[in-house]
Amino acid sequence: MLLQKFTKSEIKILEEMLANPFKGYSLSFLKKEIGISYMSIFRVVKRLEEIGILKDVSISGKKLRVLNFSNQLLLKLLEISEIEKKMKAEPKLSEVLDSLSERLIETFREKFLMMILPKFQTKKELLDRPKIDLLIVAAEQNENSQRIIDEMLMKTEYQNIAATLVSLDDFFWEIKKEFESFKKAWKDMGIIYGEQAFWKEVSKLNEKNIISDEILYSNIT
Structure with a gap:
């Protein structure tokens, strides 16, 4: 291990x-x-x-x-951390999100990069929340892709899940504008799939000094 x-x-x-x-x-x-x-x-x-x-x-x-x-070794450790964080989420929701990420991988292949849940919720919080908003990050964005994702969500057991599709460039453009706010929100976020992709991109931006130390x-x- x-x-x-x-x-x-x-x-x-x-x-x-x-x-x-x-x-x-x-x-x-x-x-x-x-x-x-x-x-x-x-x-x-x-x-x-x-x-x-x-x-x-x-x-x-x-x-x-x-x-x-x-x-690369750190990225492997991040993958383990990602799995552990998923296991702490409400189990049934974890199954739904895992299934959704598998279908996204199969449908969009290398274009699908990340799926982010703004906060890992307990079962009670899930019942109290009117809607769970996912953020799906892809290499590129188009209306057809959003339609396919919406159709996938309609078939899930949780009918209160919504997802917004954004391109990788748009995602990091928004992060760079408000990076301090993003860092503060990080603890409430959960990357369901793609934590390695996220940190690889952060590393590239840091190496180019687009996001400085x-x-x-x-x-x-």
């Missing part, structure tokens, strides 16, 4: 950072959070940097460690 490749301390650091992917961490903060000595935290972080999962950035003159979203990461000291 993938997680067996890591020590307990490494897993603790990764769990903390995967839960807050838009944050940059100082060694002193990680030392306090993880509860091990400074030398131990230094060795653990150094190993995670050597295998490419972490990288260091300079924000406001401070050296911080952040997740390196261009690293200063914008992408908040400073945790």
